[in-house]
Amino acid sequence: MRNIALALAYDGTNYHGWQRQPGVVTVEQKVREALQKILDHETKIYAGARTDSGVHAMDQVINFVTEKGIGLQNLSRGLNSLLPPDIRVMSARDADESFHARYSARSKTYVYCILNELSNSPFLIRYVLHWPRTLDVGAMKEAVDCLIGEHDFSAFKKKDEFYKNPAREVKRARVTKRAGMIYIILEATGFMRYMVRIIAGTLILAGQGKINCSEFKEILESRERERAGQTLPPHGLFLKKITY
Amino acid sequence: MRNIALALAYDGTNYHGWQRQPGVVTVEQKVREALQKILDHETKIYAGARTDSGVHAMDQVINFVTEKGIGLQNLSRGLNSLLPPDIRVMSARDADESFHARYSARSKTYVYCILNELSNSPFLIRYVLHWPRTLDVGAMKEAVDCLIGEHDFSAFKKKDEFYKNPAREVKRARVTKRAGMIYIILEATGFMRYMVRIIAGTLILAGQGKINCSEFKEILESRERERAGQTLPPHGLFLKKITY
Numbered sequence: 001m002r003n004i005a006l007a008l009a010y011d012g013t014n015y016h017g018w019q020r021q022p023g024v025v026t027v028e029q030k031v032r033e034a035l036q037k038i039l040d041h042e043t044k045i046y047a048g049a050r051t052d053s054g055v056h057a058m059d060q061v062i063n064f065v066t067e068k069g070i071g072l073q074n075l076s077r078g079l080n081s082l083l084p085p086d087i088r089v090m091s092a093r094d095a096d097e098s099f100h101a102r103y104s105a106r107s108k109t110y111v112y113c114i115l116n117e118l119s120n121s122p123f124l125i126r127y128v129l130h131w132p133r134t135l136d137v138g139a140m141k142e143a144v145d146c147l148i149g150e151h152d153f154s155a156f157k158k159k160d161e162f163y164k165n166p167a168r169e170v171k172r173a174r175v176t177k178r179a180g181m182i183y184i185i186l187e188a189t190g191f192m193r194y195m196v197r198i199i200a201g202t203l204i205l206a207g208q209g210k211i212n213c214s215e216f217k218e219i220l221e222s223r224e225r226e227r228a229g230q231t232l233p234p235h236g237l238f239l240k241k242i243t244y
Numbered sequence: 245m246r247n248i249a250l251a252l253a254y255d256g257t258n259y260h261g262w263q264r265q266p267g268v269v270t271v272e273q274k275v276r277e278a279l280q281k282i283l284d285h286e287t288k289i290y291a292g293a294r295t296d297s298g299v300h301a302m303d304q305v306i307n308f309v310t311e312k313g314i315g316l317q318n319l320s321r322g323l324n325s326l327l328p329p330d331i332r333v334m335s336a337r338d339a340d341e342s343f344h345a346r347y348s349a350r351s352k353t354y355v356y357c358i359l360n361e362l363s364n365s366p367f368l369i370r371y372v373l374h375w376p377r378t379l380d381v382g383a384m385k386e387a388v389d390c391l392i393g394e395h396d397f398s399a400f401k402k403k404d405e406f407y408k409n410p411a412r413e414v415k416r417a418r419v420t421k422r423a424g425m426i427y428i429i430l431e432a433t434g435f436m437r438y439m440v441r442i443i444a445g446t447l448i449l450a451g452q453g454k455i456n457c458s459e460f461k462e463i464l465e466s467r468e469r470e471r472a473g474q475t476l477p478p479h480g481l482f483l484k485k486i487t488y
Contacts, residue, residue, distance in 0.1 A: 009363075009367075010366050011366040011367055056366075056367070076363075080363065080364075085364065086366045086369060087366060088365070088366050090363050091363075119324065119333065120324075122253050122331060122332050123253075123255055123300070125255075125329045127367065
């Protein structure tokens with residue numbers, strides 16, 4: 001038996017997220033259909049991250065088991081010829097028997113992109129949140145620091161979404177600005193639903209001067225979703241990397 | 245009377261080029277409709293470059309005449325609120341009476357983008373030609389050099405397109421590669437139809453080793469369209485800058 005791992009990149013604009021759901025088009029469904037045509041058998045696909053509707057991935061990792069002797073390059077090429085152009089297989093490898101795209105992951109990195117210029121770019125409409133008003137990036141940098149370490153992130157999760165353990169360890173939390181673009185970069189052992197988008201929405205409050213750094217920290221500690229900022233739209237969010 | 249100049253950026257994917265044509269949607273038509281709503285009168289629009297169907301613009305320049313006393317910022321904002329998101333007004337200014345977006349232009353710069361990696365990027369589908377096979381960038385650099393200066397570019401123009409004077413002066417001709425992306429950059433006093441796309445298609449022949457540098461030069465000198473390479477697709481082409 002072979003355990004094959006694929007790295008995928010996709011533009012999430014036209015998909016209802018990664019995970020298969022009845023009645024809507026998802027990335028998993030497209031990958032599953034292409035894979036089934038090539039392998040000639042059904043197979044369960046495990047994904048490193050379940051990206052939400054409209055969220056993009058630069059480096060999603062999936063794995064599946066097969067007995068087929070197909071070469072890795074032929075597999076990639078074959079899948080790419082069957083997949084729509086907004087979903088691409090970037091690489092393929094034979095993984096250890098024990099490798100599991102989801103459970104073997106040590107951390108995931110997401111980036112939220114905000115174009116902080118007066119005019120939006122027609123080339124970035126699908127990939128950034130356009131925010132034409134001033135944002136104090138220094139204040140956002142200061143606020144994001146307090147996320148590092150292990151915390152109960154209940155204030156930053158989708159309401160009514162239940163988790164047995166709402167604690168996550170954030171390994172890296174950065175805000176940087178380059179050429180008019182603000183990047184909010186978060187690396188954590190795991191993320192709850194909408195977590196990055198709500199953190200980004202709360203950092204925007206700090207950038208606007210509506211809350212200061214200690215108030216941002218209080219929101220985190222309150223564990224109350226109501227106190228945090230809005231959930232920013234999905235199209236500014238990228239799954240950047242899964243670390244194994 | 246005011247002579248107002250606007251800088252526009254647009255994603256050409258959904259448009260049949262700049263210029264108004266019956267029965268199809270063009271960028272000019274969208275701009276004209278928005279402008280008419282704001283000015284409350286018809287006005288002739290002059291454009292620095294007539295980009296072809298599917299070609300993008302980072303910095304198209306247009307001008308028009310009006311007696312309205314509207315502020316430039318309100319004009320930009322108003323237009324952007326009426327225009328589709330893939331056409332943006334980047335800036336507006338009051339120009340000299342004598343300014344003409346087309347006739348005042350000293351040069352135009354176009355860039356053709358080729359993604360020279362095994363896998364295409366799902367985020368660049370609309371903006372690059374994907375070329376997965378090897379290209380010798382050194383050979384392309386060497387070939388492009390001979391374009392500099394004044395030449396009859398008949399070999400690199402759309403067949404059956406008539407020009408009284410097919411001579412153009414190329415001021416800059418460069419091929420560069422960065423992070424898997426090959427950029428073909430051409431600055432000239434003017435361009436004939438398909439000129440950049442045919443030059444790019446012929447440079448690809450040089451990159452593949454199908455022609456060498458002196459054969460490239462012979463094609464230019466032959467003035468025969470049949471000897472040049474294919475017209476590359478429009479989606480890799482950007483109007484980068486118009487210099488006045």
